[in-house]
Amino acid sequence: LASRDFHPDSTIVDVDGVQIGGGNVVVMAGPCSVENRDQLLESAFAVKEAGAQILRGGAFKPRTSPYAFNGLGEEGLKLLAEARELTGLKIVTELMDLENLDLVAKYTDIIQIGARNMQNFPLLRELGKINKPVMLKRGLSATIEEWLMAAEYVLSGGNKDVILCERGIRTFETATRNTLDLNAVPVVRRLSHLPVIVDPSHGTGVAAYVPAMSKAGIAVGSDGLMIEMHPNPAKALSDGAQSLTIPQFHALMQEIKALTAAL
Ligand code: PEP
Ligand code: MN
Incomplete structure (x- = not known):
């Protein structure tokens, strides 16, 4: 179902009026984690003012250490909903487990499935049964075929609104946090009709490299x-x-607008 042979036209996922896919360049931006009301609202207004369409922010965080900040949970989701109310931005936030599916789905416009859960098959199967766009991030060491098969789990349950996100893969290179696999974009575009977006933040791990890779x-x-x-x-x-x-993000958005206008 993810294959372009099966579905020759590119899929456009409609997120309550924001179209993802089919040549549009949509920008999702915001903090890694929702930390508190001031931090999130300041970010949300900056995202809106810069001309992006979707606010990101994690309320459930998959941290390497169990002692690190793990997110505000439902309180974070409520803050995201408030930010949406105030700015008109759409929301994307991560869901980590089956247990919180209904809760996260109630607040968000797009459910993000993080790299660490790309092959959480029971979770993917449940996402197939709901009526809400899913953004599936590529696993840390997943091949493109494994990634598309993970998308297949969602699609095969009946949910057609799957967005893929390339966020960098593990390689031997240590100068960057991950290696942003930009090959994946044309490869996915040829093999699949699903929209694919790029995450240069996790893909590099270094703010200074984010504009170039964006x-x-x-x-x-x-x-x-x-x-x-x-x-x-x-x-x-x-x-x-x-x-x-925020100023760096504004500057990058100006460059992105110039670039997309030239496409
Ligand atoms: C994130 O988007 O903050 C995140 C945890 O991403 P990933 O799953 O790609 O590591
Ligand atoms: Mn992050």
Whole structure:
């Protein structure tokens, strides 16, 4: 069902009026984690003002250490809903387990499935039964075929609104957190009709490299970008090193607009 042979036309996922796929470049941006009301609302207004369409922010965080900040849970979801109310932005946030599916689905416009859960097959099967767009991030060491098969789990349950997100893979390289596999964009585009977006923040792990790889993502034909930004990256509770400041995000959005206007 994910294959372009089966479905020659590119799928456009309609997120309550925001179309993802079919050549549009949609920008999702916001902090890695929802930390508190001020942090989220300041981010949300900046995302809106810069001209992006979707606000990101994690309320359930998959952290390497169990002692690290694990997210605000439902309180974070409520803050995201408030930010949507105030700005008109759509929301994308991560769901980590079956237990919280109904809760997360109640608040968000797009359910993000993180790299660590890309092959959580029971979770993917349940997502197939709901009527809500799913953004499936590529697993840390997943091949493109495994990633498309994971999408197949959702599609085969009847949910056609799957967005893929390339977020970098594990390689031997240590200068960056991950290696952003931009090959994946044209490969996925040829093999599948599903929209594919690029996450240069997790793909590099370094804020200084995010603008270049954002523009590269657009150049290779992605349907959008997911970018982490924070009002004060040095104080961020997660992923500060890869988060743009608000002025940096504004500057990048100007470049993105110039680039997409030229496409
Ligand atoms: C995130 O988007 O903050 C995140 C945890 O991403 P990934 O699952 O790609 O590591
Ligand atoms: Mn993050």
